[in-house]
């Protein structure tokens with residue numbers, strides 16, 4: 001595709017853009033239990049106006065745009081205060097949880113480089129339930145991830161699991177509050193005490209729950225300690241674009257004090273251009289997400305978040321009870337947050353996901369891992385609380401339909417095939433064959449995704465990853481979509 005020879009009419013272009021959304025999930029319908037955290041039209045409108053107003057300002061140079069420095073400092077102050085940080089706390093606004101986590105790992109690695117030069121092969125100790133973003137950070141930064149198991153009933157990690165994994169090269173201990181997959185908080189005080197005893201920084205990934213958990217606690221929910229009030233917690237990631245309902249592109253990386261944040265900052269003058277000082281991964285940073293997050297937090301306010309928290313707690317309680325009452329389903333662990341993972345010993349959960357999707361309900365498949373069962377995940381947010389009973393009705397129906405579907409035999413077939421493969425050198429044709437078995441030709445996904453999920457579930461993670469890399473490498477292509 002080329003840009004048009006003559007510039008086109010703005011209204012017509014915006015109308016065309018709208019048509020591009022035709023196949024997107026309809027998240028405004030209240031049936032989407034992932035990806036979108038919807039606090040209603042009013043909050044959305046305020047966020048969008050503020051976003052547009054500061055879209056063009058550039059936080060690359062805070063001396064040129066003091067407005068953005070002020071916005072960022074105020075956001076960090078609101079976030080740190082919310083998480084019991086003292087006046088010495090420091091932090092930055094990032095584009096999302098992944099960036100905040102990359103920065104936490106970078107700061108820990110470079111702190112060790114500065115203070116513990118004997119560490120030449122840095123590693124970090126993290127529960128198997130920690131978000132994949134830590135593995136991405138490890139991959140970018142050359143830090144070895146040392147995964148530790150969680151309790152198989154509660155999905156919680158604590159010092160008993162972590163202590164054997166910490167060694168002389170450990171530069172960071174990680175815990176989640178809560179984990180995305182099961183909505184469970186690790187034993188943060190236990191992990192932090194262990195890290196502190198060994199003189200190692202401890203990062204709490206509160207990306208998904210950090211903002212809302214203190215409101216749950218105020219309403220009487222049992223929320224384990226997870227923030228800077230816990231001695232030994234040295235950094236926290238907390239996304240504003242999840243349960244603080246701010247427009248996307250807003251997360252906070254917070255440090256107990258500047259001595260930890262110092263190692264996050266990149267500064268460079270060894271080239272012919274302007275001297276660079278970047279506290280975050282990006283250099284040019286739009287003021288849009290900053291202004292939007294600032295405005296949204298203040299528009300909703302403490303009373304607004306408390307109202308949302310009450311509704312979320314009630315909806316999650318109904319979902320946990322409702323799911324437990326559906327024959328064949330079980331909630332995994334006891335969620336500390338409004339995230340629920342559901343497994344089954346009787347029906348194929350991937351068929352349940354497909355049946356729900358066919359009826360317009362978006363729920364997320366999660367593959368089995370290290371003996372933890374495959375399941376589906378529900379993120380409960382204000383946009384769905386009004387439709388919980390309806391969703392539970394649909395779920396009961398879909399489970400019965402899934403029960404009646406004949407077994408595909410795909411997982412046995414794949415397991416058999418994989419046993420004979422040399423995983424280190426799988427030829428591209430083998431991936432193409434696996435995709436074809438799941439009904440995937442080229443990049444067109446079949447209407448039902450249970451086949452591909454069953455195959456992925458049966459494969460060891462490195463093979464799953466290779467298959468998906470290949471699929472996505474083809475998905476992003478510049479074929480002819482038909483000019484608008």
Ligand SMILES: Cc1ncc(COP(=O)(O)O)c(C=O)c1O
Nearest residue numbers: 096097098131133179180207208
């Ligand atoms: C606990 C947790 N950490 C990190 C992330 C990564 O956040 P992002 O998708 O904003 O990069 C997520 C996303 O769901 C999360 O739930």
